[in-house]
Amino acid sequence: MATLTYRDALNQALREEMQRDPNVFLMGEEVGVYQGAYKVSRGLLEEFGPKRVVDTPIAELGFAGIGVGAAMGGLRPVIEFMTWNFAVLALDQIVNSAAKMLYMSGGQINMPIVFRGPNGAALQLSSQHSQAWESWLAHIPGLKVVAPATPADAKGLLKSAIRDNNPVIVLEGEMLYNLKGDVPDGEHIVPIGRADIKRPGTDVTLVCHSKTLAVAQKAADQLAEQNVSAEVLDLRSIRPLDEAAILESVRKTNRAVVVEEGWPHAGIGAQIVDLIQRDAFDDLDAPVQRVTQADVPMPYNKLLERSAKASPEKVVAAARKVLYLDA
Amino acid sequence: MTATARSAKATVPSSVSQASPALHLKMLRQMLLIRRFEEKAAEAYALGKIGGFCHLYIGQEAVGVGALAALRDDDYVICSYREHGQALIKGITSNAVMAELFGKATGCSKGKGGSMHLFDAKRGFMGGHGIVGGHIPLAAGLAFSSKYKGSDQVCVCFFGEAAVNIGAFHETLNMASVWKLPVIFLCENNRYGMGTAFERVAAVTDIVEHACSYDMAAELVDGMNVLTVYEATRRAVERARKQSHPTLLEVRTYRYMGHSMSDPLHGVYRTKDEVEEQKARDPITHLAGRLKEDGAIDQAALDALDAEIQAEVEAAVKYADESPDPDPAELFTDVLVD
Structure with a gap:
C-alpha cells in the first residue's frame, strides 16, 4: 500500500493503461509539454511521446469530436478537459456523437472513450469556473459517469473507465488533486457502478460523492459528538447508480440526507430521493433532505462563496432535521 | 502555405481523365441507382412508409x-444526414438502405437510425449524422486513427456549405492541418442551407478560400460533372494517402428537391426557373450523352440499364415493406456494450 495524492493516482492509472494498451492515448490542452494544467499527465510525454500525448489548441468541440472519431476508428482515447466548465463547448460531441453512436448504428460502433477533468468549484473562481456538471451528464443514456473522491478510487475508476468499451465521464476535482490517501499496490481496479460505505453508521445515511465525501465525513464527525451514528455512502458512480447500496443503507438507518456540489433543481439528489421514496418508502422515518449548492451562480467573494457551498454544518442541520432532534 | 492553398481560388485544373470507359459506365449506373432510389423513397415517403426527416440527394x-x-474499399466515408447516395455507393445494398428508411429490423442500422443515420462500419461507412457540421471532427478523428495505426486508409467527409459557418468546421480544419491528417473535407455546395442562400449568411462565399486560413490544399470543383469530381478527389486522396495531407474540396452542385421531404422545392427562397435552369446541367444526362457520343453506350442499352435499376429499387421497396419491425426488446439493446 502506497500513499499517493489523487493527482498521482490518476497519473499512475494513465501510465499503467498506456503501457498496457498501445491504442490508449491522451489528448487535450496542455497535457504534453506543459505536463498538464494540474500536472495529472506529468511525465507522460517523455514516456510515450507526442503521438500518444497530444497537445491541442483551445478547441474543446473539435478535439472532443476528433477523440470520438478516433474511437470509431478503433482507438481508446482519453480526452482531458482543463475543466468541465470548458467541456460544455464539447457537449454536442459528448451527447450527440459519443453517447448515441452505438444505438443509432444499430450496435455496430463501440465508443471506448474517456472524457475527464476537474468538475465543480475550487476557490474563488467565480461563476463560470465553478460549476458541477454531473446532473447534466448523468441524464444521458449511453454515458457512464464516475466521480471518485479518494486517490484509491481515482486510480481504480480511471483504469476501469479506460478499459470500458462505452464512453465514460470521469469527474475529478481541482480541490482533490492534492488529497493524499492509501492506494493498493499492483493492479487496482474499482468497478464502475459500485458505491462504497466510507463510514458505517446506524442512525442516518449521508449520500455523497466526489468533494462532498469530505463534507459528509466532517459532518459525521460532528454528529458523532452529538451521539448520532451517521453512515457515509460514497456513490463513486453517478451512472449507473448503485441503487441497491443506497436502498440497503436507507433500510438500515431509515433516514437519509443527500449531499452534492451541484444546484438543487433537477440535481443528482433529486434522482436519489426519487429512488428512495419509490423503493424504500415504508422504511423511511422522515422525508429525505438535500444539501446542495445555493441556487445561484457561484459568487466570487470568499464569504459569499462559502455560504453558497455545501458544508458540514448544513449537513449536520439536515441530519438533525431527519432525526427530529430540533423539534 | 502550400502552393495549392495559395491557388485555392483557382478554377478547376484541367487534366486528362484517368477514368476508364468501364469506370464511366459504372459511375453512370451508380448515379442512376441513386436517382431511381431517391425517387422511390419520395414515393414511399408520400405514402407514409418512411417517417421523420428524409433528405434527398437528387x-x-x-x-x-x-x-x-476515387476511394479504396477500406477507406472511410462519413456524411451528414443527406447520405442515402453515398451509403449505396459504399456498398450497402438497396434493400438494407430502403429497409432502414422504413425503420425495419433488416435495415443497415437495425431500424434504430433511420434516414439520417445509415451505418455500415464493416464497409467503412461511418454514418449519417444529424447535427450540421457535427461529424466534421469525427472525420478528422477517423483519419487520426488511420495515421496512429500506420494504415494508409483515408477518410472523406461530406458536408453541405451551411456547415462551413459552424465552429466545428474551423476547429477541425485547423487541427487536421496542424497534425497532417489524411482527410478530405468535401463540401457539397448546393447553395442553400434549407431555405437560406449561402451568400445571405456567409461573409466569404468561395468556400475554398477558407483553406488559406488553415494552410490546406484546396480545389474548386464542378459538382455536376462526375468525372471532374472523380479527378479532384483522386488528387486529394493521393495527397492524403501518400503525404498525409488534408484537402478541402468545394464541390458546386445543386439539389433539385426541397431541403427535406417536408420542404417545398421552390418558392420564397428560390425560383422555379432557377431549378429548371440547373436541371439542364443534370449530371446523369450529361454523362449519358457523353458516353453515347463516344459510342460507349446506345439508347437501347441505357434503357435496359435503367429498367434493371428500377427493378432493383422496386425490389428494395418490396423487401423493406415485407421486412419485420424490430423486436420490441430491441428498444433497450445497444445503449451500452458489456
Whole structure:
C-alpha cells in the first residue's frame, strides 16, 4: 500500500493503461509539454511521446469530436478537459456523437472513450469556473459517469473507465488533486457502478460523492459528538447508480440526507430521493433532505462563496432535521 | 502555405481523365441507382412508409459517385444526414438502405437510425449524422486513427456549405492541418442551407478560400460533372494517402428537391426557373450523352440499364415493406456494450 495524492493516482492509472494498451492515448490542452494544467499527465510525454500525448489548441468541440472519431476508428482515447466548465463547448460531441453512436448504428460502433477533468468549484473562481456538471451528464443514456473522491478510487475508476468499451465521464476535482490517501499496490481496479460505505453508521445515511465525501465525513464527525451514528455512502458512480447500496443503507438507518456540489433543481439528489421514496418508502422515518449548492451562480467573494457551498454544518442541520432532534 | 492553398481560388485544373470507359459506365449506373432510389423513397415517403426527416440527394449524384470512385474499399466515408447516395455507393445494398428508411429490423442500422443515420462500419461507412457540421471532427478523428495505426486508409467527409459557418468546421480544419491528417473535407455546395442562400449568411462565399486560413490544399470543383469530381478527389486522396495531407474540396452542385421531404422545392427562397435552369446541367444526362457520343453506350442499352435499376429499387421497396419491425426488446439493446 502506497500513499499517493489523487493527482498521482490518476497519473499512475494513465501510465499503467498506456503501457498496457498501445491504442490508449491522451489528448487535450496542455497535457504534453506543459505536463498538464494540474500536472495529472506529468511525465507522460517523455514516456510515450507526442503521438500518444497530444497537445491541442483551445478547441474543446473539435478535439472532443476528433477523440470520438478516433474511437470509431478503433482507438481508446482519453480526452482531458482543463475543466468541465470548458467541456460544455464539447457537449454536442459528448451527447450527440459519443453517447448515441452505438444505438443509432444499430450496435455496430463501440465508443471506448474517456472524457475527464476537474468538475465543480475550487476557490474563488467565480461563476463560470465553478460549476458541477454531473446532473447534466448523468441524464444521458449511453454515458457512464464516475466521480471518485479518494486517490484509491481515482486510480481504480480511471483504469476501469479506460478499459470500458462505452464512453465514460470521469469527474475529478481541482480541490482533490492534492488529497493524499492509501492506494493498493499492483493492479487496482474499482468497478464502475459500485458505491462504497466510507463510514458505517446506524442512525442516518449521508449520500455523497466526489468533494462532498469530505463534507459528509466532517459532518459525521460532528454528529458523532452529538451521539448520532451517521453512515457515509460514497456513490463513486453517478451512472449507473448503485441503487441497491443506497436502498440497503436507507433500510438500515431509515433516514437519509443527500449531499452534492451541484444546484438543487433537477440535481443528482433529486434522482436519489426519487429512488428512495419509490423503493424504500415504508422504511423511511422522515422525508429525505438535500444539501446542495445555493441556487445561484457561484459568487466570487470568499464569504459569499462559502455560504453558497455545501458544508458540514448544513449537513449536520439536515441530519438533525431527519432525526427530529430540533423539534 | 502550400502552393495549392495559395491557388485555392483557382478554377478547376484541367487534366486528362484517368477514368476508364468501364469506370464511366459504372459511375453512370451508380448515379442512376441513386436517382431511381431517391425517387422511390419520395414515393414511399408520400405514402407514409418512411417517417421523420428524409433528405434527398437528387441533383447531387455526381458528387457522391465521383468522389467514392476515387476511394479504396477500406477507406472511410462519413456524411451528414443527406447520405442515402453515398451509403449505396459504399456498398450497402438497396434493400438494407430502403429497409432502414422504413425503420425495419433488416435495415443497415437495425431500424434504430433511420434516414439520417445509415451505418455500415464493416464497409467503412461511418454514418449519417444529424447535427450540421457535427461529424466534421469525427472525420478528422477517423483519419487520426488511420495515421496512429500506420494504415494508409483515408477518410472523406461530406458536408453541405451551411456547415462551413459552424465552429466545428474551423476547429477541425485547423487541427487536421496542424497534425497532417489524411482527410478530405468535401463540401457539397448546393447553395442553400434549407431555405437560406449561402451568400445571405456567409461573409466569404468561395468556400475554398477558407483553406488559406488553415494552410490546406484546396480545389474548386464542378459538382455536376462526375468525372471532374472523380479527378479532384483522386488528387486529394493521393495527397492524403501518400503525404498525409488534408484537402478541402468545394464541390458546386445543386439539389433539385426541397431541403427535406417536408420542404417545398421552390418558392420564397428560390425560383422555379432557377431549378429548371440547373436541371439542364443534370449530371446523369450529361454523362449519358457523353458516353453515347463516344459510342460507349446506345439508347437501347441505357434503357435496359435503367429498367434493371428500377427493378432493383422496386425490389428494395418490396423487401423493406415485407421486412419485420424490430423486436420490441430491441428498444433497450445497444445503449451500452458489456
